[in-house]
Amino acid sequence: MAHNYPIPDFMRDIANVEVSDNPVIIRSKSHDRYGVSPLLRQMLKGKTADVVVTPRTLDEVCAVAKAAVHHRIPITPRGGGTANYGQSVPLQGGILLDMTAYSGVVSLGPGRVRARAGTLIEDMEIATRKIGWEQRMHPSTKLEATIGGFIAGGSGGPGSVTYGQLQEPGNILAAQIVTMEDTPRVLELEGREAYRIYHTYGATGIVTEIEMPTAPAWDWRETIVAFPDYMDALRFAVDTAKAPGIIKKVMSVQEWPTPHLISAFADLVPEGHSIVSSMIATQCWPEFVVSVAARGGVVVSNTKGGEGPYGQPLTHFVFGHTLLHVRKNDPRRTLIEGYFQATDLPALVERVRANVGSYGPMRLELLRTPDGIAGAGSPLFIYESPEQMAQLVRLMQEAGARVSNSHTSNVRAVGKKGLDASDDAFKRAIDPYALLNPGRYEVDPAADAKFELELPTNSWSERVAN
Numbered sequence: 069m070a071h072n073y074p075i076p077d078f079m080r081d082i083a084n085v086e087v088s089d090n091p092v093i094i095r096s097k098s099h100d101r102y103g104v105s106p107l108l109r110q111m112l113k114g115k116t117a118d119v120v121v122t123p124r125t126l127d128e129v130c131a132v133a134k135a136a137v138h139h140r141i142p143i144t145p146r147g148g149g150t151a152n153y154g155q156s157v158p159l160q161g162g163i164l165l166d167m168t169a170y171s172g173v174v175s176l177g178p179g180r181v182r183a184r185a186g187t188l189i190e191d192m193e194i195a196t197r198k199i200g201w202e203q204r205m206h207p208s209t210k211l212e213a214t215i216g217g218f219i220a221g222g223s224g225g226p227g228s229v230t231y232g233q234l235q236e237p238g239n240i241l242a243a244q245i246v247t248m249e250d251t252p253r254v255l256e257l258e259g260r261e262a263y264r265i266y267h268t269y270g271a272t273g274i275v276t277e278i279e280m281p282t283a284p285a286w287d288w289r290e291t292i293v294a295f296p297d298y299m300d301a302l303r304f305a306v307d308t309a310k311a312p313g314i315i316k317k318v319m320s321v322q323e324w325p326t327p328h329l330i331s332a333f334a335d336l337v338p339e340g341h342s343i344v345s346s347m348i349a350t351q352c353w354p355e356f357v358v359s360v361a362a363r364g365g366v367v368v369s370n371t372k373g374g375e376g377p378y379g380q381p382l383t384h385f386v387f388g389h390t391l392l393h394v395r396k397n398d399p400r401r402t403l404i405e406g407y408f409q410a411t412d413l414p415a416l417v418e419r420v421r422a423n424v425g426s427y428g429p430m431r432l433e434l435l436r437t438p439d440g441i442a443g444a445g446s447p448l449f450i451y452e453s454p455e456q457m458a459q460l461v462r463l464m465q466e467a468g469a470r471v472s473n474s475h476t477s478n479v480r481a482v483g484k485k486g487l488d489a490s491d492d493a494f495k496r497a498i499d500p501y502a503l504l505n506p507g508r509y510e511v512d513p514a515a516d517a518k519f520e521l522e523l524p525t526n527s528w529s530e531r532v533a534n
């Protein structure tokens with residue numbers, strides 16, 4: 069799709085920076101993994117950039133920003149392109165800023181690591197593990213995802229059962245950004261200020277460096293425990309997640325028949341059994357097995373990290389990866405993003421399941437929050453229509469879950485990020501011409517009303533008192 073931007077003039081201004089107007093490269097970089105959503109497949113069809121720019125230094129990032137502002141051309145930053153709300157698809161064309169060549173660990177020490185935005189999270193893990201540390205949490209896509217893309221587009225993952233999601237204070241230490249002013253500035257944001265760029269889809273600054281806290285790198289055991297009864301599996305997982313002395317990284321509960329929809333698990337898990345997939349520090353293993361036996365579970369897999377019979381690290385079967393594997397068997401299945409929080413979490417899940425169990429097996433990832441252990445998930449259901457999806461949302465809400473909208477790519481409509489007037493003022497100050505990923509951050513009452521009509525979702529950031 070041709071847009072009305074002075075691309076040749078822009079390219080002349082940044083003559084020393086790598087640029088491509090090759091349509092094949094433009095098409096492949098204008099995509100992320102939004103294909104999991106039947107609604108996004110419609111909404112984002114045919115949206116592409118006009119040009120792909122790949123800066124290698126901070127000076128080059130600044131030069132690109134300056135030229136883009138001068139010619140009023142939008143910029144959509146991109147890391148690994150693994151986001152699944154379509155956030156890295158340039159809605160209004162323009163410049164696709166591929167940050168993957170701006171990579172490398174900048175500094176490292178006990179409890180912290182700082183890296184350029186285009187660094188693969190796996191590369192940060194390799195660096196920190198050499199000194200006995202690892203990321204507190206990472207997306208299940210850490211082999212392909214960049215740290216800039218995780219902070220700007222993700223929310224949590226393996227590790228969140230212990231440290232909570234990225235949004236919790238202390239989970240992002242600092243960020244360096246380049247602004248989109250006439251003369252771009254390089255700003256250092258520390259502490260709470262760094263959260264200005266969290267989950268805003270690149271609309272609040274081109275992120276150039278991120279400093280993250282790290283955790284002790286334990287020797288992890290990966291395990292799958294099978295239970296004949298789903299509620300027994302869930303109660304076991306919640307109690308283990310709550311147990312302060314058991315060091316864990318993952319606590320993921322999948323209702324039967326999901327274990328048989330994931331080909332790599334099919335021979336491991338007995339017919340009719342639901343599973344708890346978890347990562348437990350080796351020194352806590354004896355306590356863990358005692359608890360499994362007492363709760364009627366059976367350990368069907370127990371290996372050192374990365375050596376399971378399913379052929380990949382267990383982190384490649386949890387969070388967003390569960391749906392990926394299930395869709396290989398049944399591409400009609402999708403999910404919505406329910407958030408379950410209650411003093412009696414199993415009772416809440418049971419109520420929701422009573423309302424929506426007929427849609428498909430429940431998927432639930434456990435997360436730590438300031439209010440205790442919460443769950444994130446929904447049934448893995450066979451998509452029929454937007455009305456069917458909206459009805460599922462309503463039924464989950466009626467039973468007490470909150471639901472965010474993973475079938476849109478606007479920050480407000482997704483609803484995972486709480487924005488206030490100070491965020492809006494920050495956005496206006498650093499991007500006065502609204503050129504950063506336009507369509508993703510702006511208040512658009514018409515669009516928001518439409519999303520509410522289509523999917524009656526609510527924000528995860530409004531915590532429920534209980």
Ligand SMILES: Cc1cc2nc3c(=O)[nH]c(=O)nc-3n(C[C@H](O)[C@H](O)[C@H](O)COP(=O)(O)OP(=O)(O)OC[C@H]3O[C@@H](n4cnc5c(N)ncnc54)[C@H](O)[C@@H]3O)c2cc1C
Nearest residue numbers: 147148149150151208214216217218221222223270275388
């Ligand atoms: C199978 C699967 C499993 C997943 N599991 C998880 C999970 O466990 N947890 C989770 O949180 N997410 C998950 N995701 C979503 C996604 O993989 C992660 O959020 C990932 O961290 C995104 O990183 P990326 O480099 O691919 O970002 P991209 O997709 O390239 O970008 C994501 C967003 O960040 C913006 N962005 C990228 N780089 C910059 C930058 N330097 N400056 C400013 N903005 C920038 C983009 O414009 C876009 O809006 C999953 C996705 C899939 C397909």
